[in-house]
Amino acid sequence: MGHMLNNTIQDVLIRRARMRGFNACWVPGTDHASIATEAKVVALLKEQGIHKADLSREDFLKHAWGWKEKYGGIILEQLKKLGASCDWDRTSFTMDEGMSEAVIDTFIDLYNKGYIYRGVRMVNWDPQGLTAVSDEEVIHKESTGKLVYVKYMISGTETQDVPEFITVATTRPETIMGDTAVCVNPTDERYVHLKGKHVIVPIVNRIVPIIFDEYVDAAFGTGALKVTPAHDINDFNLGQKHKLPTIDALTQEGKISEAAGAYVGLDRFACRKQIILDLTEQGLVEKVEEIKNKVGYSERTNAVIEPRLSMQWFLKMEDISKPALDAVVNGDVKLIPEKFINTYKHWMENVHDWCISRQLWWGQRIPAWYDGQGNTVVAKTKEEAFALLKAKNTSIDSNDVKQDDDVLDTWFSSWLWPMTVFDPKIITNGWDKANEDLKYYYPTNDLVTAPEILFFWVARMIIAGKEYTGLKPFNNVYLTGIVRDKQGRKMSKSLGNSPDPLDLIAKYGADGVRVGMLLCSPAGNDLMFDESYCEQGRNFANKVWNAFRLINGFEVSMPEALEGKETIYQPESSKAAITWFEQKLSEQLEIINDHYSKHRMSDALMATYKLVWDDFCAWYLEAIKPDFVDGKALPMDKSTFDATINFLEALLKIMHPWMPFITEEIWHSLKERDAKDCIIVAEWPTSLTTIDKKQLAEFEFSKELVTMVRNVRAQKQLSPKEKLEVFEKSNSERSYFDTVIIKLANLSAFNYTTEKVDGAFSFQIETTEFYIPLSSNINVEEEKERLLKELEYHKGFLKSVSVKLSNEKFVANAKPEVITVERKKESDALSKIASIEEQLKSIF
């Protein structure tokens, strides 16, 4: 579902940009998702009884490509169903020939610049995927673990009657065999006497030193820490500092290794249980506590991550990432919403070197070559590598040249995306020789993506862009929310709580799904997705279709012989409604444009929704709809019909980014058009240069009056068909919208009077009084009660305003506009009270 949201937003942006006359280009594509894909392919082969280990690299890759051909296009097909208006001819894949070559070129270039190095480092090891994963691919989850207090005997005290022990607390007793020291804080008085002493590691009886380091927190556990440099990053750092040996007690599958010297071959978790039992038996367990700790899991395989020492390739991040940090901090690249700037900044300022090698086959193979004698070179081809190695090792035979087995992290290819989709040669050619496409489209305008890959992808694209073009890759990064279900869980295929987008489209239509997704997606906030939003989207599409049916069915009074001349006059009410809606459309269009400019998508959609449903359908169309006489609709005058068609066309355009299918359909059903006259390339409407706010306000007033009359009907149980008469108490006559009021409220007449109308039902809007003479008698008691209630309300209001105005400090400090408004409120309230009191008097 994340894809659906993401791509709907992109499509809305691209369609609107296209309509505004921009050369809008949206490049679709996919990455090769090395870990996930390889895991899928391995599993698939296993079902067929084939083991990866039995296959050659080439054969395995054939299977992987087969899998990619079969499943890789699914998402793109879903996008087409959703109506994504991509530039499909440009569809790209991170393992396309050109893109792959660019990845290799990038590696070589960065290596030559000294950014890439190879080294033994502590990496996050996925014992199931059998590969290192980056820090960002580790998900930390809280879990309950056991903190085991294990007693280590002080060496040399074993012959004493009462041997001396030091107790260490550990959550990972299975790594005891890898211990090469015990560490305490030098200021911890409990242990100062142990300076220079050694302890005996249980199980393996190894004698290791007690070391002192500030790193240890004296308050945690016993204040003593077992140091296992091979299995914990902090221990590793301690080991480096104190020059401790490293014993790797685990295999890459997460089993106990030969080097451990005990429990060899046992699974790490089974070993943890067994070792606690054995130590307890030996009397070496002081106690066991339950504690909450965070455990890292592989994002791809969900296996518990094992910190593991291994030889990996790294990219030095400190220098290369600096321009990318600046670009966001100084606003050159805008993050939307802005709250992500802090997160980004924090990450970029504390960036770690990026482990870019993966122990997989599916991906771009690292262009590093070895001679088996300890020499390493980086080169594009074996021949080049051979030549380079020859320089270091004259006795080398070409058969000795072996390429590194690992591939590069997928993000090491997708970070080039904004450049290489246009020009795969950019890495070697440089910006000055970039092709036309890249020069034209780069930097791109908008990137829409999920906040979870802000660092994986967004930050790195900025880094690569700055490095190879000197420019940012995009102006705006719109970060969508995460799609969650009603219980707040992230929607994912693995959890099985995600509806199939194609099913949703079948049920609600692509337009319905698009509208549904965006109705509930505030920028940057997660969205609690529920199918009912799609239902609302479908209902809206239905409403639009019905409005079209109505308009399409209008019979225009235009005998062919009289073309160009009216055969019937345009009703005043239609004329007034057209004047109003022209203003309303402009007003709302400006609001919608403003929402777009601020990337407030759901607000832009809701404004569109209300403009169409409320203003156009509920008010405008009702106002111009011809009357029925003898069961037949009267024909409509041509001026009104033409104006209505123009309005509908403008509205269709405004709706088009959200609902491309229905708007295109209606666009073509409305009239015969040229083959190229499609709404997808129609021009985005423009608004009037000046908007008559006064007139808009006047119409709002008229709407309120109509509503009041409808209320009276409901209260008095009068049929909507019974015509009523309304009087307005006023000195001036003729509001522009009287004819519309007469039509919509179904009045026999709308009159003005300077005198109160006796015995009529009365009400007020703002400070104006209205009367409706009713044939049936007014219930005096009911009326009195209603008026008294109103009176009470206005008196209360008056009081609060008067208090405010009599407060000297308020009058002295408040802005003059505010005081003026308060004064007006006061006088309005007074006049209302007076008129209600007068009415009350007349009832008695």
Added chain:
RNA sequence: GGGAGAUUAGCUCAGCUGGUUCAGAGCACCUGCCUUACAAGCAGGGGGUCACAGGUUCGAACCCUGUAUCUCCCA
């Protein structure tokens, strides 16, 4: 452990620089209507102590402090 953000109607969210009776929208809900575009609809209606406690101010949903709860990111 460090950092970021949030808490407003049953649900999902707006609410800009403190100032209109400012507490708002959509959905859901309630009432009445199958009124020849639309019951996937029309007309009308109810509903919130703006998380809590203080403070600043003539004035606080909005600014400050603390508390609680939740979410996310990093270690």
